[in-house]
Amino acid sequence: MLVRPLLALVAGGVLCLAFPTFDIWVAAPVALTLLALALTGARAWAGFGLGLLAGLAFFVPTLQWSGIYVGSLPWLALATVEALFFALAGLAYAWLTRRRGTVRPVVFALVWLASEGLRARAPYGGFPWLKLAFGQADSPFGRLVALGGPPLVGFAIALAAGLLALAVQALVRRRGGMPLARAVVAPLLAVGLGAAGLLVPLPTDGPTAQFLGVQGNVPRPGLDFNAERRMVLDNHVRATIDALQDVAAGRAPRPDLIVWPENASDIDPLRNADAKSEILATVQAAQTPLIVGGLLEEPADHVSNVSLLFEPGKGNTARYVKRHPVPFAEYIPNRSFWRIFSKEVDLVRRDFVAGDQVGLFTVHPAAAPAIKAGLAICFEVAYDDIMLDAVRAGANVLVVQTNNATFGFTAESPQQLAISRIRAMEFGRSVVHVSTVGQSALITPDGTAHQVTSLFTQAVVRGALPLRTETTLATRVGEVPEWVGAAVLALIMVGSFVRGRGQTAVRAQMKDEDDEDES
Template sequence: MSKHLDSVYLSSRLTLAVASGLLSFFAYPKPGLWPLIFVSVAGLLISVRGATVARAALVGFAGGFAFYASQCWWLSQYLGPLPLVALSCIQALWVGLGLALYALARRHTKTIFGSSILFASLWMAREWASTHIPYGGYPWSRLAMSQSESPLSGWVYFGGFSLLGLVVALLSALVVEWLPNFWAKRSEGLTSRRSFAAPILVLLLAVLVPSLPPIANAKAQLDVAAIQGNANAGLFANTRRGEILENHLDATYELLRNEPSRKLDLIVWPENASDLSPIVDLQARQWISDLVNVDAKAPLAFGTITSNGSDLFNSSFLWEPGVGITDQYDKKRPVPFAEYVPDREFWNQLAPDLIGLIYRDYAFGERDAIYEVNGQKLGVLICFEVAIDEIFYELSDQGATAILSQTNNADFGRTDQAWQQLAIAKLRSIETGLALVNASTVGPSAIYDRGGQMLDKSGAFERDYLVAKIGLTDTKTPAMIFGRYLDYVNLAMLGLAFAWMLWRSILERRRPRA
């Protein structure tokens, strides 16, 4: 049979791909069974090994849809299944394209490692495309995000989420490529102890390297509190006016009553913590002023909605004792089809009822993302921005010594979304080498010291406060210096590899036949 034909039933390939995609659900939080991501990725690879390009695309699409839909089912919590189906289809197209390219190029690889690195490189390129295209992409469900509790998590220190994803995909592919070769040799009596040398060396390297990252010395400390008001601050919440603000005030005063002698350097409230903007609401201004100036005597970072002319922003303020509002950050990457609708007129024709639910569009912020507290630069981000690589490169370039991640998870109810986001926050702390304060409206919230060490954590859907002393450092990790170039190097190398394959194919066709 020709090597361009497929002897495996299409139904078998589709079944394996879908099962492997669904299995990935258990690898990500809240189940958090991280070793299963290797089984999931290996299954997706096996489902297209030896397939024709067309079949690989179809099988990849089916597996990709199951991969994303199983992990991100929380998207359907309030808006119904349509957004989940639409998003999963878009992401599945990228998975199908990546696996089709793998099926096309694998014919030109001659070694186990060559085939494995091809698969891992294509997966890495596929993740870059998924997280950037279209409309800024969807930065969730990357392989790295399953590894926050894994011994491999330290790879993000060296090259960010992309490098860790590459390692996961490479290890999965090496197992898939090595095992058939091993069993074939074993059946012929050709195996020996040396047959295990290379796999064991690769495994040791994969586990030992991420244990090497040092934790930078702290040049200063900050005593921080994160407040979780347990407020129903969702897009469609029917709360009493001022209720969300009152929830966070109550939780903050509970902290002050329980720890009266503690001299805090900063209090962090979540995204949308004040449903009344103190810019326009006198009562909110008075409440916050009393808290900051009289009772806490500490700066407060909190989220609210602001406007500038016709532009609406998802914002964060820094309010300092005796001064008032001294800084403001406006979310730079509002979420498409949640906080704004790109090409609204076009999409409104396709799904007017759904698009009509998103009745206001937030503008893209342009302010810098640095707050200065006690002479130290603190980087600020809002909600889904924690999953966007470029946000962290910018914070690092601006000299951030710690990160404040303010988020509102109320829209996703008691799903896994907030737990997945918390895992991302921990990985970002390891990646940047910086302490990170993740304050959520409904939880879970957490405070991580440099290198992802957890200092305090809350549960979900409970009023709570977290306090800890975090270390501040301006030492940059390899991921912040070099990691930003890794995806582009990978894309360039893939481009060169496919150009070389195309050139070889052209030469072979022109070669006269004997």
């Protein structure tokens, strides 16, 4: 009776190890193997409960950073909502294996694919953080992202796990007639799936440009990281000027583009004259375009989280407004409804607006090819469509600006950097990943993170990165494999339902005939 719940709990706990700061990628297929064994042959609602147990064991510890300064309620609420998608997956898979009680690897992989896809889209636009792929930058599985994005990586790991579970089941049931060959062939197929990733090329060649990412740091970690007016902006100005002194002295190359992180200007850099003058003076001293993360006091009664491009002699020439503000952090959806449960929703006094344009800034350095920077602000890096749109719009480098000050010394920043590494591999693009407080890094298209900074220190990352224009297969196919997988799963579920109804009808008819014979 306790074997299935124990397997589910252990599966969720082991899955934690696949993500920063543990970074044991092989824990993912091991965890899903245990989960498949726990769910196979269970009753549907038992599968729901088992999936929920596994989800809570996974999300509660890995999302601990979400409550570091706001308390346990938001953290546990988020973890529970995310765990419900594990529960739905458990229900679906258990229902599909309820009759024969045999592990179905392809079905398990399809269920996992669909559950991650649903979790990435709902509710309120979804929360795709901690997809299986985002812990696989150093694994052979991770390289598959260049072929089909994070959904393919998740599918491949779940399929390998299903095959391993099938092998375990064959060994356990060998006296019951299950072919022992499965115990040999299934693991070989699982290993082959992972090894296939080693065949995927991740080229890093191409013309280069020089980048300078500035991690200015903040006065203090926490929600009031910007309590000292203009201190965050001043930190980034000083760090940039110091870095330019190395350029003037010949110790470092002149950058073709400078990147400041999200919220680098802690006051509106367009409406506040002294803030704007500091930024323009920095751009003039650098004679280099600068991307600034800031907040704009617009539109009326709202706020915009933006990236702003400043160019020498031109001022602010382009703007990107964050397309996916974070619900319950940057805006409160259905505010009047949620106020019934907690008046804390009104701590967010003004909602952030969502932008409707793809983020792409183009600059033309004197000594380098045109830089077409595809933009993502903070959590947007986890959303497949936002990153895909930027690359399809023509980005030859990706810029991820983030502010991790509100999550303190937790795993949130390493988890985010791991996502940027996967994005580099997925699209074959370099990534300039810059945080106010760390971790910041320059990432080459093979997913290698260079010059990774420490948390809550002032630092810069600088160097040449390739500007690639070739498109990966993942870029070309986009979300198609995910939707095809969901459609196949739907057909399997419909077929199972129809067969179940037919078998029920046959049993009922046989019972009626038996009753007639007895009479």
